[in-house]
Amino acid sequence: MTDHLTIVDHPLVQHKLTIMRDKATPTAVFRQLLREISQLLAYEVTRNLEMTTKRIETPMCEMDAPTLAGKKLALISILRAGNGLLDGVLELIPSARVGFVGLYRDEETLQPVQYYYKAPEALEDRLVIAVDPMLATGNSSAAAIDLLKEAGATNIRFLCLLAAPEGVARMKEAHPDVPIVTAALDEKLNEVGYIMPGLGDAGDRMFGTK
Ligand code: URA
16 A cells, blocks of 8 residues: 555445434444444455465365465554444454554643553564544544554554544654545544544544433
């Protein structure tokens, strides 16, 4: 994957995203659509995975058939909203290894502070896909990628549902080697760091906490 930003403009993705943006959409529908979209996005973020072949026998004859190469990939959910994307991606790639990064924003310094980290071993040998629905300021995403790199990851992709130009710029500056796949690039952030027009607080909307 070479482009820094890939926008998945598939009609099904865009249609589902519009329903998710609508504030009248109930929690259960929002969660179900996120699961569906995450599978379509996962299809794109894994498009050029490394392949090899293995010798198999069909009922007709032997053949060298394509199969994924290398170690199982690692999915890293950036808590808590990342879990909404994680579920769908895992359905598509059930053998993936899974990790979690928890960060909160210090209200005084506005910098992300880590409160949880658990990742699969041998990150250096895996494709690592970090998932978080909303790439807003990019501060917590960039910090999460820092942690993954400190743990040895060298081949990382970032999967989100919505991105703001500010977040994309922040990620490009901090991690130009990490391609981003998203369903849409929105207009801007508002004064409190929410994506506009966006869909509101992704965690609240998927978990019904507001
Ligand atoms: N996180 C969200 O959930 N929504 C935004 O708009 C920005 C960050």
